[in-house]
Amino acid sequence: ETGVTQTPRHLVMGMTNKKSLKCEQHLGHNAMYWYKQSAKKPLELMFVYSLEERVENNSVPSRFSPECPNSSHLFLHLHTLQPEDSALYLCASSQKGAADTQYFGPGTRLTVL
Amino acid sequence: KQEVTQIPAALSVPEGENLVLNCSFTDSAIYNLQWFRQDPGKGLTSLLLIQSSQREQTSGRLNASLDKSSGRSTLYIAASQPGDSATYLCAVNPISSGSARQLTFGSGTQLTVLP
Numbered sequence: 001e002t003g004v005t006q007t008p009r010h011l012v013m014g015m016t017n018k019k020s021l022k023c024e025q026h027l028g029h030n031a032m033y034w035y036k037q038s039a040k041k042p043l044e045l046m047f048v049y050s051l052e053e054r055v056e057n058n059s060v061p062s063r064f065s066p067e068c069p070n071s072s073h074l075f076l077h078l079h080t081l082q083p084e085d086s087a088l089y090l091c092a093s094s095q096k097g098a099a100d101t102q103y104f105g106p107g108t109r110l111t112v113l
Numbered sequence: 114k115q116e117v118t119q120i121p122a123a124l125s126v127p128e129g130e131n132l133v134l135n136c137s138f139t140d141s142a143i144y145n146l147q148w149f150r151q152d153p154g155k156g157l158t159s160l161l162l163i164q165s166s167q168r169e170q171t172s173g174r175l176n177a178s179l180d181k182s183s184g185r186s187t188l189y190i191a192a193s194q195p196g197d198s199a200t201y202l203c204a205v206n207p208i209s210s211g212s213a214r215q216l217t218f219g220s221g222t223q224l225t226v227l228p
Binding site for chain 2 (some may be wrong): 002004006040041042043045048054088090092100101102103104105106109110
């Protein structure tokens with residue numbers, strides 16, 4: 001256990017559904033991240049929340065919407081997804097300004113039908 | 114734009130062998146480089162982090178080196194075991210990412226250690 005939990009672990013949804021992924025870190029970190037891992041591709045950073053600053057990858061479609069209500073929780077809201085959005089979605093946290101080691105959760109395996 | 118390449122993409126070795134995984138990156142302006150391990154369908158586990166001012170880091174049977182000027186890092190695994198079978202990912206933290214500390218990952222090397 002890395003101290004970063006993600007729910008659900010598996011999710012199957014249709015293209016018209018709305019769902020949310022949840023991430024919680026118990027490490028006292030001040031930065032949280034969403035990554036997408038597709039088959040045969042490198043991990044792709046989607047969003048960063050760090051000390052109230054939000055950074056996003058400009059290539060991420062608007063059907064993905066992050067929310068970070070506090071430093072321990074991070075959500076990824078999903079709506080009208082496409083089959084190519086099927087992937088493993090990983091959450092990570094780190095202590096900004098320290099060694100920068102990122103700690104990853106187990107991921108949510110998303111399948112879009 | 115920073116690019117990270119890992120060679121080989123897959124590697125199969127008999128148990129007990131020493132092995133080297135390679136990582137190269139195009140922009141030497143980095144804060145640090147990190148090696149991760151990923152088991153199938155799981156998240157990533159951090160193995161070693163090397164700051165840009167360091168040349169190597171060691172943890173148990175693992176040794177990672179960094180040659181920032183040439184844009185290269187190696188992960189050396191001594192006396193490999195079947196439990197080492199996993200995908201190994203290299204990631205750099207480019208200075209261009211600023212305060213956001215965004216990692217750029219390679220595609221990984223899938224290691225299989227045969228008993």
